[in-house]
Amino acid sequence: MALAELKLAATQTRLTGMVMPEGLNDQRVDAMNRVITMGLPHKRDEYWKYTDPATLTQSTPETAALFHNDEGALFADIDRVKIVFVDGVFDADASDDLTCEGVEIGRLADVDGGWAADIYGTLEINGQLHVHRPLAALNTAFATDGVVIRATAKAAKPINIIYLHSDEASDVMLHNLVRVEEGAEVTLLETGPAAARFNKVLEVDVAKTGAFHHVRAQGRDHERRAVTHCFARIADESLFKSFTLTANGVLTRNECIIDMVGDDAVAHVAGACVGDGADFHHDDTVFITHDGLNGESRQVFKKVLRNGATGVFQGKILVKAGAQKTDGYQISQSLLLDDDSQFLAKPELEIYADDVACSHGSTSGAIDDDALFYLQSRGVPRKAATDLLTLAFLAEALDEIADDALADDLRDRLESWLGRRG
């Protein structure tokens, strides 16, 4: 069968029996039409060459065993507004009051007009311009809930969406919206495994001189699957920073699509990932469009892979005509702890302006034997030395987090993960 027919059939099968939630009806119907037009992704699609989307698109998710451990909550010592979803269902008892100075916080399920309805799905549509992202449109059509945040000033606390997983067969779609008004600033934290299969979209609209910080930790259930999209549009002199730490999970595809529409805007996306085992597959797919003057973008992605794990990076910088003085930087690196693990990278630059500085690099390497011996010769046991060098490798990505307390928390967590394995 031709690919198009194959995809249409699969898409129809998938949509059969899916129930569209109440509210935002026009946006949802439009989104479903986008899904049908594009078709759900297939491994023969160029954009899915390195990651087979079959388990993300099939009607019923693969189950994912729950992972129990005695680790405390991440960011526990940081004063934050906690919003808890258990298998995608809002848990009011476990959540804090949705109030915080400088921001308005609500739930997607309660959106009835207003700014949230106005932008719902619009940034996702923008993100479909160059490449099809049907799983994001599927989310816009069927997301059951999510958090909507509007920052009007500097938020007094970070907002932490905590995604808990308690059902081995949960199949969850959530859609979060963030609007940062002029001069406002907010930090969004996202933590937890979420579900057996998680499809999440985050749309972020940053007005001029606004700042958005995003720190995410996707842990740690071994069998979970996730596809996430972050669509951002950032205006003049605004700042967008996103960092993701990923551990475990059999399949993770994180897409980040940033439209730098204003002048003097800054966008940094970074990720650190530790993968262990032949069933680990992690994919970072990034698409940054420079459409303003003096824009600065950075992509810093580091992956540590062992025991047959696979890492993927697809990163693109598109500099539109007129986006002069763009400064674009992209680095993706993997540390392969054995010969069975692999890293597949596809860095791309597409530049239509003449006065720009863009650079990209991608490397795969092993632990430096000389450094390992040097550490051992000072009395550091081989395993501890390997962990130290592994953390050192990931450090460049963690350094992208602006807030030291958040970064330290993630660093400690990562250290203990490396120390304990599994």
Place this chain on the structure above:
Amino acid sequence: MLEIKGLEVKLEEEDKQILKGVDLKIGAGEVHAIMGPNGSGKSTTSYVLSGKDGYEVTSGSATLDGVDLLDMEPEERAAAGLFLAFQYPVEIPGVGNMTFLRTAVNAQRKARGEEELSAGDFLKEVREKAKALKIDADMLKRPVNVGFSGGEKKRNEILQMAMLEPKMCVLDETDSGLDVDAMKLVAEGVNALRSEGRSFLVITHYQRLLDHIKPDVVHIMANGRIVKSGGPELALEVENNGYADILAEVA
């Protein structure tokens, strides 16, 4: 303290014999120097003692206080009290010098069943010892040896030695790349550590370091063997006449 007997070593990857029967015995509290032409096997000896991969011991033994070194992992040798100041110290991006030092000190303490040094005590000790070696706070903060000048790297080796307080210190050309003042600092650092229970094996090409660190015994290594041993005057002879006479004499 250290006893090397009939040590023969070849490269693991190729059939190349590098050490051809090294015999060396260093008593507690003694300072020995090894000199010898380039490529004679001095660094190889130090690497084999500390357990670097890539070498195969085909014959002979090396013991520290009667304990077989060659059977141990590098970190176990370190915990047993062996220290090698590298001829070419390794740069480790991403690992802070302080973190590195503290991890090393505490790993060795742990291996010996001692209590870990508290953060405060550790800091105080590092600062003191770094100051004596003119290593500034900035160098302590930077990643291990990254961007350090040749001389700074060598001083950093001595700082590690001072912090780890090993009983058998092997210094591989620690004097090369040092300016006159730094050489003095390093020598003072070494001399400050000299004690009855601590021995040194100083590998060098120059008499100058030995002016500051007075050796008890000087050995000449050539072609994978110790070919001659003597007092400090042997180093002077090398300085004045090179190796030709000595090598002709033992040939």
